[in-house]
Amino acid sequence: MNLVEQIKSFMKDEKLVTGAACNAVDFAITKGILMRTSDRRDSSEVVQHAPFTLFPSPVPSHLMDQAKDVQKDFGFLMHVLSQDQDFLKSAYSSVLESDEFTKNLFDIYETTRQEKPKKAELALIRSDYMLHQPDQNTISLKQIEVNMIASSFNGIGTEKVTALHEYNLNSNGFKDFHDRMPENLALPNLADGMLAAWNHYGQPNAVIVFIISDVEQNIFDQRTLEFKIIEKNPDVRVRRYTLGEVADKGKLDSNSKLFIAGEEIAVAYYRAGYTPNDYLSQKEWDARRMLDCSDTINCPSAGHQLVGAKKMQEVLTQPGVLEKFIKGADSLKRLRDTFVGFYGLEMGAEGDEAVAKVLKNPDNYVLKPQLEGGGNNLYNQDLVDKLNEVGSDKRRCSYIIMEKVRPMPVSTIIIRAGSGPQQFKPVEGVSELGIYGVFLASGDKIIKNTCAGHLLRTKASHHDDGGVAAGVAVLDSPLLV
Ligand SMILES: Nc1ncnc2c1ncn2[C@@H]1O[C@H](COP(=O)(O)OP(=O)(O)O)[C@@H](O)[C@H]1O
Ligand SMILES: [Mg+2]
Incomplete structure (x- = not known):
């Protein structure tokens, strides 16, 4: 029996699985794979482990390689799209008439293009894929979306989940899995990206700000990144503000430097600001405008956020559009191969x-x-x-x-906190592979464009939509096959 079959066979033994699950929960909690509870999303007093699969799920290694190989193409593409104001205006013209959120963001983008076209922009990207298997004989990598803002789970869903799965396999007697579990350096790489932007800003006393929601269940994921940044450079200060707080306390000086509570803001990293709910009044939009129009390096800028819209995926499949921005034949092929x-x-x-x-x-x-x-x-x-x-x-x-997309089915056991005594039965699931990238540029000058690590999330097949935060998908890691 190969390793995947051995795991499948183990999963059918409810007694073995129950023991393995208890140990896995303790390991997850000890490692900090944690979330707040859904009824106390505003407090860390009582916490729970984030949902996860008991074992890693198979991912064909050639598709993993393909996803990593195309990451820098996407980083570059997203940036060059965002630099072409006329193109964006025409690509989004119909959406701008009917979608208030996109229009507000677009207005800010236009102002920044006019006032600060060479301003540095940081993006911590995650491009998500499913393994499309329309029939038994074909499998290919297909992009679901590019996340340009708040790409989450880099903190609790990456190297910690690999460690959890290695523990689960090892402690249950499985062998020869190490080479099949790719190293995942998303967390340190993303922290390095933030520090590169902070360095680029060039003011040692300036701080990094996480733009957050006032209530956040997934706070430990954010704080894991924050603590990694501080671990890498103990001289850097990280603050957490809502857009409302930025509006109330933020002050622009005459040189476009932004200050909050007397501290200059080098980098603003958004873990909120991607839904209309994050802008309940004009005040939040004013804060967003102030951040984008100041010298603060935004992650993402309004332009980078805009090109992550679903509309752009559609526009990029129109004849001739991709060719306008990407000249190399290899890069064009790598990108286009992932499109549906x-x-x-x-x-x-x-x-x-x-x-x-x-x-x-x-x-x-x-x-x-x-x-x-x-x-x-x-x-x-x-x-x-x-x-x-x-x-x-x-x-x-x-x-x-x-x-x-018709994703390849996998057999999996999902472990969720707070769902009472559980019967651990294997279910059919489908996985979504995310590849992180770090991108830093100032106008045409690209300072950093790297492939930074991965995330695997798996959900039971009967759900159409996904998302860990939405309570559907759970954290997983790839077992290369
Ligand atoms: N084309 C598709 N085929 C199959 N499932 C899809 C497709 N697009 C989205 N999904 C499912 O819906 C989920 C949410 O879609 P996505 O485009 O990622 O939106 P969001 O911005 O809400 O994350 C995905 O994680 C995936 O599970
Ligand atoms: Mg998504």
């Missing part, structure tokens, strides 16, 4: 045709608004209902249609 089919829903004959085509076979598509964070996409009957509702007016332009 998309449809835009602009008003007019083409959009109408796309709607008609999708309504004929709704199960083959996903309807996506320009939102992040899980739980926003529409599938099956919900997709049909939404298209019928918005089909004939301009609201439909704020959505795109994406072909559905």
Whole structure:
């Protein structure tokens, strides 16, 4: 029996699995794979382990290599797209008419392009993929989305989960797995990215600010990155502010330096600010504008955030668009190989045709608004209902249609805190592989563009949408096959 089969066979023995799960929970808690509880998301007084799979899930090693190989192409692509204001304006023209959030962000972007076109921008990117297996004989890497803001789980979901899975395999008698479990340096690499931006800013007393929500269940993931930054450079100070606090306390001096509570802000790293809920009033938008228009290096800038929108994925599949930005044939191929089919829903004959085509076979598509964070996409009957509702007016332009990926099924055991006494039965799951990248540039000058590590999340197959924060996907790690 090979290792994957041995793991499958182990998972069928409920007694063995229960023992392994108890040990795994203790290991996870000891290692700090933690979250706040869903009923006390504002307090660290009582905490729980984050949900995880008992064992790593198989990922074909050639697809892992392919995902890593294309990461720098995506870093470069996202940046050059963001530097072309006319292109962005025309690519997003229909969305700007119908989507208030994108419009507000775009207004800030336009101001920064005018006032500070050479300003440094940092992006901690995560490009997410599924392993598309439409039939037994074909498997390929297909991109789900590029996260340009708040790419989470770099703290608690990376090297800590590899360590947990190594412990679980080792303590349950499995052998010869080390070479199959790739090292994951996402956390130190992302911390290095933040420090590179801080160094670039060049003011030793200036601080790094995490822009946060006032209530945050996934706080330990954020703080793991914060503590890694301080571990690497104990002279750096990291602060945590909401956009509201930035609005209340932030002051721009006459040289565009931003100060909060007397401290100059070198870098602003957003773990909030990606949904309309994070901008409940004009005050939060004013804070965002102040951050983007100051000398503070934003991670991401409004421009980098904009090019991470789902609409851009659709635009990039239109004929000739990718070629406009990427000149090398190899790079073009690497990028395009990961794309699935998309449809835009602009008003007019083409959009109408796309709607008609999708309504004929709704199960083959996903309807996506320009939102992040899980739980926003529409599938099956919900997709049909939404298209019928918005089909004939301009609201439909704020959505795109994406072909559905058919991910390779894996057998897995999910361990979730707080769900009472659990029966540990293997379930069919599907995995999503994320590749982190660090990108730092100032105008045309690229200072850093690296592939930084990975994240594997797995969910039970019967869920359409994903997301660990949404309570669907759980932390996993790849076992290369
Ligand atoms: N084209 C697709 N095919 C299959 N599943 C998809 C597709 N697009 C999204 N999903 C599922 O929905 C989840 C959320 O979609 P995503 O585009 O990543 O939006 P979000 O910004 O909310 O994370 C993904 O993690 C994945 O599980
Ligand atoms: Mg996603």
